[in-house]
Amino acid sequence: MSLKPLSPRRRRASHQITSGLHRARTYGTRIRDSIAPGGGGGGNDLKTILVTGSSGLIGSEVSSYFHARGCCVHGLDNNQRAAFFGPDGDTRWNQRRLERSLRNFHHNELDIRNRQGILEIVSKLGPDAIVHCAAQPSHELAPAIPFDDFDINAGGTLNLLEAARRECPEAPFIYLSTNKVYGDAPNRIPLKELESRWDYADSAYADGIPETFPVDQSMHSLFGTSKLGADVMVQEYGRYFGMPTCCLRGGCLTGPNHRGVELHGFLSYLVTCNLEEREYRVYGYKGKQVRDNIHAEDVARFIFEFFSNPRAGEVYNIGGGKANSCSILEAFALIADHTGKTQRYTYVDEPRAGDHICYYSDLRKMKSHYPNWDITRSLNDILGEIVEAWRRRAPLNSF
Ligand SMILES: NC(=O)c1ccc[n+]([C@@H]2O[C@H](COP(=O)([O-])OP(=O)(O)OC[C@H]3O[C@@H](n4cnc5c(N)ncnc54)[C@H](O)[C@@H]3O)[C@@H](O)[C@H]2O)c1
Secondary structure, eight states: OOOOOOOHHHHHHHHHHHTOHHHHTTHHHHHHHHSOSSSOOOSTTOEEEEEETTTSHHHHHHHHHHHHTTEEEEEEOOOHHHHHHOGGGOOHHHHHHHHHHOTTEEEEOOOTTOHHHHHHHHHHHOOSEEEEOOOOOOTTTGGGSHHHHHIIIIIHHHHHHHHHHHHOTTSOEEEEEEGGGGTTGGGGSOEEEOSSOEEESSGGGTTOBOTTSOOSSSOOHHHHHHHHHHHHHHHHHHHTTOOOEEEEEESEEEOTTOOOBTTBOHHHHHHHHHHTTOOEEEESGGGOOEEEEEEHHHHHHHHHHHHHSOOSSEEEEESOTGGGEEEHHHHHHHHHHHHOOOOOEEEESSOOTTOOSBOOBOOHHHHHHOTTOOOOSOHHHHHHHHHHHHHHHSOTTOO
């Protein structure tokens, strides 16, 4: 497909892009100056944000967060999560919640694999930022649907990047990547076994896994591979074209609006199992495998910081860090503190392929680039919110 002639505004933007990275670093001041500091919406300088995967956990949180700061939010989702995970994965309830509660939220029913559709919607909206959260999100599901997994995660991301380059190259492009881009290489770090968890024995990782950790020559699962393809592409549009892009390599992102299922959404799924007194299956590593957990609103807060002061081709590891990390065994106990119920579980003596034994994110780069940002919700706060949310959703008196 040939490139369309550019409008005068876009010719200017395209010229800026060819001038390189330092240009992208200047975008921030202008965006921050014209954003309403909180609440409201309306006015002539209303910023338009396109959020893909807007009915999912992160997309819906980002939509609410930006809307509360005066942006007009265009959500894009096709409820593909229901196709992945069945009725338990259906996200229409969240779409309706956003449509009911946010005055300047507009839902767009579109599949990110639809290249022409993506080019058209980005051209029509000319958004001031794109936050790309739509994905096939499950490690375990990917091998059953390899074409869908790659076409959505890698191909869909390319569709959005190229549409952004043609139509809104100055707009920050924030991509939700994953810590699975590191494959199982973190498992090569020497570990020590503690009573209820694994931890790094090498002091170089005392603060967690940094962004400089190698991404190749390890086992990723097909999901990790399709996400890594997209991750490198997002970096390249930043480095090669000078666009203000960033990849956020997530640990466990969670919160009360998560509808966890066995194949995706660790804490949320575990809380439902506990409340419904269902058995949870632990796969390998004695249940001492460690994940770091971050509230979706803390993710949205970081995205807003990046949007307000963007850089080009950046990569950040985003998770709860060591302070918000727990092993599966520790999570059982923490949840029981909230619910009063002991978790029933079976142990499968076979780890999931590519699973991390111990992973927590080193947050120092994020904090040094964006000193206004920090974790605001402790693991205990997060669990309390998830337990409350599941109780609210449950039929009366069922827990
Ligand atoms: N939740 C986590 O623990 C976690 C961890 C690391 C990375 N991430 C990444 O963060 C992003 C958001 O994750 P989430 O937990 O909000 O996922 P989610 O499944 O809750 O939301 C994703 C949304 O995207 C939509 N979607 C999927 N395919 C689509 C398509 N082809 N076209 C349009 N919409 C489509 C789904 O219907 C769903 O509503 C994903 O890229 C995921 O890989 C999540």
